[in-house]
Amino acid sequence: MDHFLNEDQQMIVDLAKQITDEMIIPNRAKYDETEGYPLDIVETMAKSDFFALFVPEEYGGLGGGCFDTVLALEQFGRGCVGIATAYAASALGAYPIVISGSKELKEQFLPDIATGKKRAAFALTEANAGSDASGIQTTAVEDGDYWVLNGTKQWITNGGQAHLYTVIAMTDPHKGPRGATMFVVESTDPGFSCGPKEKKLGIRTSATTELIFKDCRIPKSRMIGRRGAGFITVMKTLDKSRPGIASLGVGLAQGALDEAATYAKQRVQFGKPIISFQAVQHMLADMAIQTEASRALVYVSAKHIDAHPKQMSKASAMCKVMATDTAMKVAVDAVQVMGGYGYMREYPVEKMMRDAKILQIYEGTNQIQRNVIGQELNKEYN
């Protein structure tokens, strides 16, 4: 379906598609198997300016639009959600600086993020603070010209691979959620370390680790935005990044549909290609309907967010739920259409099925997204 992309947007799609077809798809099984970090591919994306997409022009980027990033992520996600996550995590890690950082902080960090010289990560989750982010226990205490951080973050994407981490910590615990503040921590800062890479169901190439802060000392200038405004920045960051996760879902669903439909035309049983059986056709039809509908909602939501509306949480949450639930369903159905072959590692759909699950969990579970949507509806209908 034609979404009437302009020339610049079409270029993003074409180039992301080329990198996906020529580099991501031929290497995805290897990275899934070895669980190694896809550095060569991430560096290719950097050389081709993809890390500039989410950085504003005045800091060496190409604009910083949500929609542009969504278009790139959809293609990368069609190839491999694990590799695409390694890219997306840098956007997520950079957004707090883009959204709330001071001019100096932006000048210090964004140009290197735009070239891909420095990769970023975003650190919110802790052992006792998942969906209920207000439960974070990492602290930051002022000491002269420094902040000193203590605590442990959990399941941080790009852990050990990023050069800088945007981290939320309690600066004024007695104020509750209004006592949290965000900081930039560099991988070289004293007192900072990462745990070993977690073993996961899917997106195995993406690095997920603990971040450990042990009297981690950072200059005062590394505070992002106001003291106490940490959760506001977190919410704005996630509003802007979730359409990216949604587009990974669209890409994954498209990839699974492509595999299943191609296979169904070739596989002959009872003397006919299985695509001629109505039961199979209907499954493929539903997969196609849901994928197209998700894509449309993601594009519209991303464009809505780029127009800087006052309220964007609902649109952001709706497209995330729709597209990632679709990705999960379409991936499961793709395996079904392909039968036993679909279950084998020789074909890519079993990996897609494993990868799809994370999309319903990270950057806020789909239950939490529905809560957000419900709360907004509750406000709208009063």
Added chain:
Amino acid sequence: MNIVVCIKQVPDAKDVRLDPETNTLSREGVKSVINPYDRHALEEGVRLKEEYGGTVTVISMGPPQAQAILTEAISCGADEAFLVSDRAFAGADTLATTYTLAQAVAKAGKPDLVLCGKQATDGDTAQVGPGLAVRLDMPFVTCVKKVRTIAKDVLTLERMMDDGYDVLEVDLPALLTVVKEINTPRFPSLRGMRRARDYQITSLTAEDIGADSSRLGLGGSPTQVVSVFPPEKKGDRTMIEGSVAEQVDKLAEILFDSAFGA
């Protein structure tokens, strides 16, 4: 450093067919691409520019459609592009081609380094690089697999040989032809693609390059193509594809079957 890269548009090797009637390449409906070796020449030019500074100028002699490969070269990091195009050039052999290219290179500026592919995948002569160097009065090295350093107008490089490689020094200005081992060509960049979209390629005609018309095209080409034919078929051939392990398995199976019957 002024770097000039010569690139040629060729039919995509995956797509090449011979017209059984005329025994010439049938170009209809065949995708045209940058000659694969020339991608490596361009990449090397861009890398040397990134390391030592300067500009990369790409030049192609060919029909107006060859614009497409020049645009692609800009999106991959070339700074300037010239299309050398004129009906008078049609039917050129390598003698006429090198004459035409030499005139164009001189017109485009004074290069410190000229890079060519080892050979073109269609014409396949590997004569243009050396021929061009002679006309430009430059030393040349063919089949370069690595540029080690450039210091004080002396280039140190590795030339691929059947049994290893030679390490050579050559004074600049010089011309090199490169092999695929020299580098991995990059993808275009978004900034490069935007620049390429807005970039105006300079077209050069026979007159623009001040060429002697008797040395151009068919008239300037002493080579006569008497006939073109595919070599006589001697026995059947099967291409075995896949990883080395898969190829070995397949080959073993074929040998086994041919020895003992399937």
